Amino acid sequence: AQTVTQSQPEMSVQEAETVTLSCTYDTSESDYYLFWYKQPPSRQMILVIRQEAYKQQNATENRFSVNFQKAAKSFSLKISDSQLGDAAMYFCAYGWGAGSYQLTFGKGTKLSVIP
Amino acid sequence: DSGVTQTPKHLITATGQRVTLRCSPRSGDLSVYWYQQSLDQGLQFLIQYYNGEERAKGNILERFSAQQFPDLHSELNLSSLELGDSALYFCASSLGAAGYNEQFFGPGTRLTVL
Numbered sequence: 001a002q003t004v005t006q007s008q009p010e011m012s013v014q015e016a017e018t019v020t021l022s023c024t025y026d027t028s029e030s031d032y033y034l035f036w037y038k039q040p041p042s043r044q045m046i047l048v049i050r051q052e053a054y055k056q057q058n059a060t061e062n063r064f065s066v067n068f069q070k071a072a073k074s075f076s077l078k079i080s081d082s083q084l085g086d087a088a089m090y091f092c093a094y095g096w097g098a099g100s101y102q103l104t105f106g107k108g109t110k111l112s113v114i115p
Numbered sequence: 116d117s118g119v120t121q122t123p124k125h126l127i128t129a130t131g132q133r134v135t136l137r138c139s140p141r142s143g144d145l146s147v148y149w150y151q152q153s154l155d156q157g158l159q160f161l162i163q164y165y166n167g168e169e170r171a172k173g174n175i176l177e178r179f180s181a182q183q184f185p186d187l188h189s190e191l192n193l194s195s196l197e198l199g200d201s202a203l204y205f206c207a208s209s210l211g212a213a214g215y216n217e218q219f220f221g222p223g224t225r226l227t228v229l
Contacts, residue, residue: 037220043203044117045220091158101213102148102171105158 002027004094006106013082014114020067021077021109023092030054032096034068034075035103040088048090051075079111087113118142119208119221127227133194136224140187140208146170147189148209148218149181153202164189165212196228 003026013019025034036048051059051068058066063080079086089108095101118141128134140147149161151174160173164183175181178196183189193200203223209216 043223045205045207047217047219050217093158101209101216101218102160102163102173103150103158103218104160107157 002029002094002096002104004092004104004106006092006109008109009107010110010112012112012114013079013086015082015084017082018078018080019082019111021079021090021092021111023075023077023106025073025075025092025094025104027073027094027096029096032094033101034066035093035095036064036066036075036077037091037093037105038086038088039091039108040085045091049077082113084113084115087111117219117221119206119219121204121206121221121224123224124222125225125227127229128196129229130196130198132196132228133192134196134226136191136193136204136206136226138189138191138206138208138221140189140206141219144208144210144219145187146209146212146216147183147187148207149175149189149191150205150207150220151202152205152223153199156202158205161191163212170212193226198228201226201228 032053034051038046067076092106093103120139145166148163152158161175163171181191206221207218
């Protein structure tokens with residue numbers, strides 16, 4: 001079974017600084033997708049960034065980028081120029097399935113942004 | 116706003132009761148996923164429907180069932196409720212069932228079992 005591990009339950013970052021959230025996963029598949037979701041206090045799940053496993057190039061979305069190391073099964077999220085609105089729970093997720101891409105989530109990392 | 120709607124927002128009920136959670140996917144989306152978020156288990160996939168048919172099952176209890184109707188809305192039925200069923204239940208929808216289709220999450224239904 002696929003598992004997703006986020007080893008940092010909580011992290012904090014100074015406003016305008018950079019922070020990296022870690023995620024590792026376990027799978028025997030070669031073709032899959034990885035995601036980072038943000039869950040602010042409103043509880044809404046918001047997709048931050050997505051990475052296709054067959055793509056070697058790391059995905060980027062504005063201030064958010066990933067470091068995808070397929071051999072090491074590592075998928076970290078880097079947030080640059082942190083803003084107060086970045087404070088939230090961040091979940092790493094793995095998606096795979098023939099005709100069904102249900103997501104397997106990590107336990108989450110609570111990010112605090114210090115003004 | 117993701118375009119996915121869930122009703123009700125909050126639900127408080129007693130042990131042993133049965134409840135129905137409703138989800139309307141984004142316009143045009145054929146696939147609906149149900150997830151449970153609880154303090155001890157985290158976010159877990161329950162079940163997926165695609166165009167009215169069950170496509171995949173996750174850690175869904177036998178007391179729980181779901182269906183997707185011809186208009187593509189979905190309902191999650193929870194019966195013989197226990198205290199441990201208290202959780203946030205999310206519905207997500209996507210255009211198709213493949214990985215490149217982003218899953219859009221609804222605001223969730225918070226279920227409290229007393």
